[in-house]
Amino acid sequence: MWAFISGNQVDIKEAKVSIMTHALHYGTATFEGIRGNWNENNNSMYIFRMKEHYERLLRGCKILRIELPYSVEDLSEITIDLIKKNNLKEDVYIRPLAYKGAEMVANLKLHEVSDDFALVTLPFGSYIDNSNSIRCQTSSWRRPMDSSMPTGVKLTGLYTTNILAKTEAVSAGFDEAILLNQDGTVSEGSGENLFMIQNDKLITPAETDNALLGITRDSVIELATKEIGIDVQERRIHRSELYLSDEIFLTGTAAHVTSVGELDNRKIGSGEIGKITKQIQDLYFSVLVGENSKYLDWCTKISMD
Numbered sequence: 001m002w003a004f005i006s007g008n009q010v011d012i013k014e015a016k017v018s019i020m021t022h023a024l025h026y027g028t029a030t031f032e033g034i035r036g037n038w039n040e041n042n043n044s045m046y047i048f049r050m051k052e053h054y055e056r057l058l059r060g061c062k063i064l065r066i067e068l069p070y071s072v073e074d075l076s077e078i079t080i081d082l083i084k085k086n087n088l089k090e091d092v093y094i095r096p097l098a099y100k101g102a103e104m105v106a107n108l109k110l111h112e113v114s115d116d117f118a119l120v121t122l123p124f125g126s127y128i129d130n131s132n133s134i135r136c137q138t139s140s141w142r143r144p145m146d147s148s149m150p151t152g153v154k155l156t157g158l159y160t161t162n163i164l165a166k167t168e169a170v171s172a173g174f175d176e177a178i179l180l181n182q183d184g185t186v187s188e189g190s191g192e193n194l195f196m197i198q199n200d201k202l203i204t205p206a207e208t209d210n211a212l213l214g215i216t217r218d219s220v221i222e223l224a225t226k227e228i229g230i231d232v233q234e235r236r237i238h239r240s241e242l243y244l245s246d247e248i249f250l251t252g253t254a255a256h257v258t259s260v261g262e263l264d265n266r267k268i269g270s271g272e273i274g275k276i277t278k279q280i281q282d283l284y285f286s287v288l289v290g291e292n293s294k295y296l297d298w299c300t301k302i303s304m305d
């Protein structure tokens, strides 16, 4: 298996950093999770919304004052080359990481610490089983506010909270955690955005509710409004509104569209995958593997013959 680091493709065993690396000590890095979806029917890989993922990575870089020598187009080319080199003919997870790579353990001035970029592509099946509804727990950990830690981009340091929340939920026998904001309103899952359905309307927390602006979230909003004709509202959500909603689902690159059947030991709707959630899941899965001609521009096709 090959990786890309410091401008070169190298054997993944050689893609190493020093114990002195700034990002390892302080979480001064930003990353993306991108999926390449394998379509057996035409022996091709479809990378989902690669451009939007790299645009978000570069927004994270701007916040952390990481200056990469690459444009979105360069990063896309590096990714395609690595997938071809690894000859992966299955679903893959693409993990780019832009980080403060200098060996400086006692410097808190971002502008003095130099940067690096690494990329790995790994075989990746399902993260959460989407064929059934999952059971969630409201976390005792709160989502940080953007005023404490920028929440609209994927900064590695921010994920300590998400990992504590996911670990707590799974250790208590649940599948996933839902994080509230400091004021008790709903933010998102540990690695997913949240949608609830009330009276045939989709409602999701806004950017100002400290939710990551997910690319799956954006795709679902577009598919729901344009293809199914459902109204989507971005607004603050009270915790108790979730208990009383008709359906809840989570969205994310790893989790796709996952139905929530139970929250804090209360059934959501029937507890099974709801009607609207199922419609959105079916549409989304056809788009992912390039089987919906209207949304082919969301997919970068790589033929792997």
Ligand SMILES: Cc1ncc(COP(=O)(O)O)c(C=O)c1O
Binding pocket: 033, 162, 188, 189, 190, 191, 192, 193, 212, 213, 214, 215, 216, 217, 251, 252, 253, 254
């Ligand atoms: C905290 C968090 N929220 C939401 C998402 C969903 O974002 P996306 O759909 O871009 O993967 C992710 C995954 O990247 C995440 O880590």
